Amino acid sequence: MSDNTTIGVGMVGYAFMGRVHSQAWRSVSAFFDLPLRPRMAAIAGRSKEHTEAAAAQLGWAAVETDWRELVKRDDVQIVDICTPGDSHAEIAIAALEAGKHVLCEKPLANTVAEAEIMAAAAAAAPGKSMVAFNYRRVPAIALARRYVEEGRLGEIRHVRAAYLQDWIVDPEFPLVWRLQKDKAGAGALGDIGSHIIDAAQFITGESILGVSALTETFIKERPLAAASAGLGATASSEKGEVTVDDAALFIGRLSGGGLASFEATRFAAGRKNAMRIEINGSLGSLAFDFEAMNELWFSAGGGGFERILVTEPDHPYVGAWWPPGHGLGYEHTFTHEIRDFLEAVATGVDPTPSFADGLRVQRVLEAVERSAAEGSRYTTVED
Numbered sequence: 001m002s003d004n005t006t007i008g009v010g011m012v013g014y015a016f017m018g019r020v021h022s023q024a025w026r027s028v029s030a031f032f033d034l035p036l037r038p039r040m041a042a043i044a045g046r047s048k049e050h051t052e053a054a055a056a057q058l059g060w061a062a063v064e065t066d067w068r069e070l071v072k073r074d075d076v077q078i079v080d081i082c083t084p085g086d087s088h089a090e091i092a093i094a095a096l097e098a099g100k101h102v103l104c105e106k107p108l109a110n111t112v113a114e115a116e117i118m119a120a121a122a123a124a125a126p127g128k129s130m131v132a133f134n135y136r137r138v139p140a141i142a143l144a145r146r147y148v149e150e151g152r153l154g155e156i157r158h159v160r161a162a163y164l165q166d167w168i169v170d171p172e173f174p175l176v177w178r179l180q181k182d183k184a185g186a187g188a189l190g191d192i193g194s195h196i197i198d199a200a201q202f203i204t205g206e207s208i209l210g211v212s213a214l215t216e217t218f219i220k221e222r223p224l225a226a227a228s229a230g231l232g233a234t235a236s237s238e239k240g241e242v243t244v245d246d247a248a249l250f251i252g253r254l255s256g257g258g259l260a261s262f263e264a265t266r267f268a269a270g271r272k273n274a275m276r277i278e279i280n281g282s283l284g285s286l287a288f289d290f291e292a293m294n295e296l297w298f299s300a301g302g303g304g305f306e307r308i309l310v311t312e313p314d315h316p317y318v319g320a321w322w323p324p325g326h327g328l329g330y331e332h333t334f335t336h337e338i339r340d341f342l343e344a345v346a347t348g349v350d351p352t353p354s355f356a357d358g359l360r361v362q363r364v365l366e367a368v369e370r371s372a373a374e375g376s377r378y379t380t381v382e383d
Contacts, residue, residue: 008041013082014054022058024334035346096125108358110185115362122355130351131358137336140296142316153281159260161196164268174225187244193264213250213371294327
């Protein structure tokens with residue numbers, strides 16, 4: 001750090017998640033009054049040419065082609081991990097052992113065993129750590145959490161959650177890393193199902209105790225990716241096996257006694273990013289759909305649903321932005337995430353969601369996979 005108010009950030013990865021994280025690091029100090037100002041010290045990627053291009057476009061001061069060198073840098077105090085899940089554990093543990101603070105993309109790891117090691121490393125390390133479930137920072141979802149904490153819903157009876165996308169409906173879409181288990185860990189279940197699992201547990205304040213699940217891979221083979229560029233990869237004439245789920249459907253029981261249902265699919269034609277959750281309690285209900293992310297629907301006392309436009313200054317995060325009625329977008333959730341992380345680092349508070357929270361989600365993901373493999377048998381989420 002050059003002074004007591006500046007902190008150096010190093011980011012590993014520069015594709016989709018790297019781009020949105022970069023925007024958040026660039027903009028957070030312009031909108032939030034923070035005790036620490038991030039300095040975008042270095043970015044790491046395997047290709048020198050591509051990493052240099054990303055650094056120039058995204059605003060990073062230096063380039064490394066080995067993430068280990070980035071972790072060693074004296075001008076890097078925060079390591080931001082935006083890589084596929086197969087590298088999360090190695091990078092995060094090395095950074096924590098080097099005394100760095102760590103922000104890691106979701107899901108935390110590809111397996112429970114990896115997530116357990118990461119959570120243990122985080123608990124033992126002097127640095128702060130957080131897993132990047134950005135949807136917690138949607139103002140409407142944060143407001144929903146506030147309503148539950150205030151008792152407006154009463155006893156939670158039902159959670160109904162779905163995350164629907166359609167970007168791989170075309171059977172000719174190439175075999176990108178998100179469709180390979182050794183890199184991604186899981187398909188729709190881990191990629192987007194993890195978000196609704198975390199959102200359900202975050203809003204209700206309860207845990208998922210057990211699940212009964214079905215998963216399916218609709219397209220078993222896809223053209224190999226000729227150029228690895230995330231979702232923009234091009235296809236070759238050769239084909240390879242899809243080794244993850246295309247869709248997951250499961251029911252669960254909450255720690256407070258309520259029932260929950262979850263659906264995650266990338267085959268819902270026409271649905272682009274429909275992350276939805278409805279919660280029914282003994283006193284009222286909440287409903288949210290990310291495709292209308294500035295709205296929260298609330299029903300009190302069994303009456304009809306009221307539309308709340310979540311753009312007022314007293315709503316979570318919103319006061320830093322625009323006048324009422326001027327909506328926020330996807331990218332703002334990452335700015336809010338980094339704002340909360342920087343405040344935690346500066347004040348010494350443990351940020352949330354923690355690596356322990358990420359491990360909790362990972363255990364649910366594993367229970368879903370075990371249940372589906374056993375023919376939808378009810379499977380306890382193991383501690």
